[in-house]
Amino acid sequence: MATEDDPERWYCTNLVGLSSSLLASTAFNRHPRSLCIHGTRAANPGLFRLLESCRAQDEAAEVFQHYMALQFNLADSRREAGETGYRSSSYVELLRGWGFDSSSPQGAVLKGWVESRFGLLPVFHGERLERFPSPAWVRYLEEKYHSRFHNNCIQLQLDMLYEYCQWSLARFGDGSRNTAGHVSLWRGSNDCECQLVEGRLRDGCCVMRLNNLVSFSSRPDAAEVFGDWLLQAAVPHAKMLLFPGLLADPVLRSEGEYLVIGGCYEVDTHRGWPH
Structure with missing residues (x-):
């Protein structure tokens, strides 16, 4: 029987309007519904107006990259990093960190974003995340809130990446020949x-x-x-x-x-x- 120190009993936020237990289920995977992160598209109408004019995925990718660079000052952050050692966090930096090690601090921030937006808790970060408290949970919590990766609206950046991904899949697909959806x-x-x-x-x-x-x-x-x-x-x-x-x-x-x-x-x- 689950106890209060079992993370599966914890309450998690959810910004997609569907219960987390359903999102985590095989039933959802068999019969999925479109999801959107509340408020993200409404807050960025200019991006999606620009995307609608794109005729191919590579064109849309350039539009998204340019918009994100302007919106979050990402181009200047690279120059500032060379001059001052300070660098604003970016969604691309998190993805690169994940590519090297999904249990890195960047990976913890990405898992924390899924927790916040979809209400799904991680089960692994360097080791199994089981009963709380434990050294494994402490490490995960410290890394997912690390100020190094939370200085430039990083959660909003990831919200926009997800919404752009969903827009692209609906418009162009993923380039595979798999069953629709x-x-x-x-x-x-x-x-x-x-x-x-x-x-x-x-x-x-x-x-x-x-x-x-x-x-x-x-x-x-x-x-x-x-x-x-x-x-x-x-x-x-x-x-x-x-x-x-x-x-x-x-x-x-x-x-x-x-x-x-x-x-x-x-x-x-x-x-x-x-x-």
Whole structure:
């Protein structure tokens, strides 16, 4: 039975107008609904007017990058960093940090944003996040609130990235040939048994509770280097934060990486991938 020190009993904020328990469920993944972060598009009508004139994803990516640079003074922050050592935080910097290590301070900020906007708690950051308090939880909380990454409306930047991603998926798709509304993606993992919710890995299909933000790949050969087990899941567009080609910056493109809001997923499991 869950107790008060079990994080699953905690209250979490949610800005998408749908219960967090539903968002975390396999039922939502099977029958997804469009999501929007309250107030983000209304507060940035100029961006979405400009995007509507774009005829291709690469054109939209340039528009988004330029708008974000002006809105958050990101171009000048790079110059100031060289002159003063101070640098304003940016969404691209967080994504780069995630690419090096998803359990980095940048990864904690991204997981904290998912917590705040979707109400989904992380289950892993360097180690399993279980009962509270614990050293693992203390480290996560310290890193997700680190002032180094909260000096330039970083939560709003991520809100805009999500809304831009959702706009792009609705307008251009993600460039794959997958079923409308879902993309079949791959993830390599060794840390599987502790994520099981229903079924067994060796049965070829099961339900797993993934972290609140996870990386997937469009290619099984790229995913298999990250673990002995290959997980294949149908990921709804509504749970995507980033897909290859979304941004003009080449961040996270090398493995065809997608950043996906987590929760419980029905996955097909493969012990390695036959070449």
